[in-house]
Amino acid sequence: MNYMRLKGNLEQKNVDNRLSYDPDIMEFYLSEQDLESPDLIRDRIRQLHRRGVKPYLHHPPRYRGEYLDILSGNPDVRRYYHESSELLARICREERAACVIHAHYARTDSCTDITRERTILLREEIRAVAAYAREVFVWEDSTEGLFSYGNPYLIEELIVPLELPLNVDVSHAFIACGGDNGRLRDVLERTQAYARYYHLVDSMGIEHDSLPLGQGRIDWRMVKPLVQGKDFIFEIALAGDHSDCTPMVDSAHYFAQVEAEDRIAAK
Numbered sequence: 001m002n003y004m005r006l007k008g009n010l011e012q013k014n015v016d017n018r019l020s021y022d023p024d025i026m027e028f029y030l031s032e033q034d035l036e037s038p039d040l041i042r043d044r045i046r047q048l049h050r051r052g053v054k055p056y057l058h059h060p061p062r063y064r065g066e067y068l069d070i071l072s073g074n075p076d077v078r079r080y081y082h083e084s085s086e087l088l089a090r091i092c093r094e095e096r097a098a099c100v101i102h103a104h105y106a107r108t109d110s111c112t113d114i115t116r117e118r119t120i121l122l123r124e125e126i127r128a129v130a131a132y133a134r135e136v137f138v139w140e141d142s143t144e145g146l147f148s149y150g151n152p153y154l155i156e157e158l159i160v161p162l163e164l165p166l167n168v169d170v171s172h173a174f175i176a177c178g179g180d181n182g183r184l185r186d187v188l189e190r191t192q193a194y195a196r197y198y199h200l201v202d203s204m205g206i207e208h209d210s211l212p213l214g215q216g217r218i219d220w221r222m223v224k225p226l227v228q229g230k231d232f233i234f235e236i237a238l239a240g241d242h243s244d245c246t247p248m249v250d251s252a253h254y255f256a257q258v259e260a261e262d263r264i265a266a267k
Helices: 012-019 038-050 075-095 116-130 154-162 170-176 181-190 220-227 246-266
Strands: 005-008 025-029 054-058 098-102 137-140 166-169 195-200 231-234
Touching: 005 012, 005 231, 005 246, 012 025, 012 038, 025 038, 025 231, 038 054, 038 075, 054 075, 054 231, 075 098, 075 116, 098 195, 116 137, 116 154, 137 195, 166 170, 170 181, 170 195, 181 220, 195 220, 220 246, 231 246
Parallel strands: 005 025, 025 054, 054 098, 098 137, 137 166, 166 195, 195 231
Antiparallel strands: none
């Protein structure tokens, strides 16, 4: 397999760049401004369908410059979180797409006071948002806070009771696990029943660095069999206007090479 599974934005030159690689899956990273043009979002999803590409959306990360948090103390942020989620749920239902959504980002209100009680509070807020269209949302972990795998209560008190569909970001989980591949393996094994989608990204395990595969410390031979057969993309940080996705393509080649080497070793 060539594993061309890529991420981009709604700009046509960006879409054309990704489609030139004949991807299997493409994820559109949306901004607050993009949600003002829902017809454009629909058009881009339809472009992918015509090419036989599976579409994912990514919920906007910010509102008026502030990172989103489902438990934000800012009522405007919480209102936007719900309104934008409801809009994207409707688009995804009608256009046959799925949507990645964060409960919160790093350095937001949900990154303090990591307790069982606060985890349960987060669970009930997620339950309310998931009700807009449970079948289209996949929930992505953060590098820190309540919805990170550094929270010892996350899996048993939130994910399992909700049977929550997940997007596991491997680099986020690695960072939350302190750069420990053994702890990362445990997270990937414990979340397998709920994971529908993965972001494959390398990291040194210290900060959010979004490295191409092979340039960090993640053990991809360990990760590969645990994500095989599921949807994923290579979510690598890009330079400039993000129109050139070469680091993602290189990561796809790296992942395919890991598989090829494992096949040879198994003979």
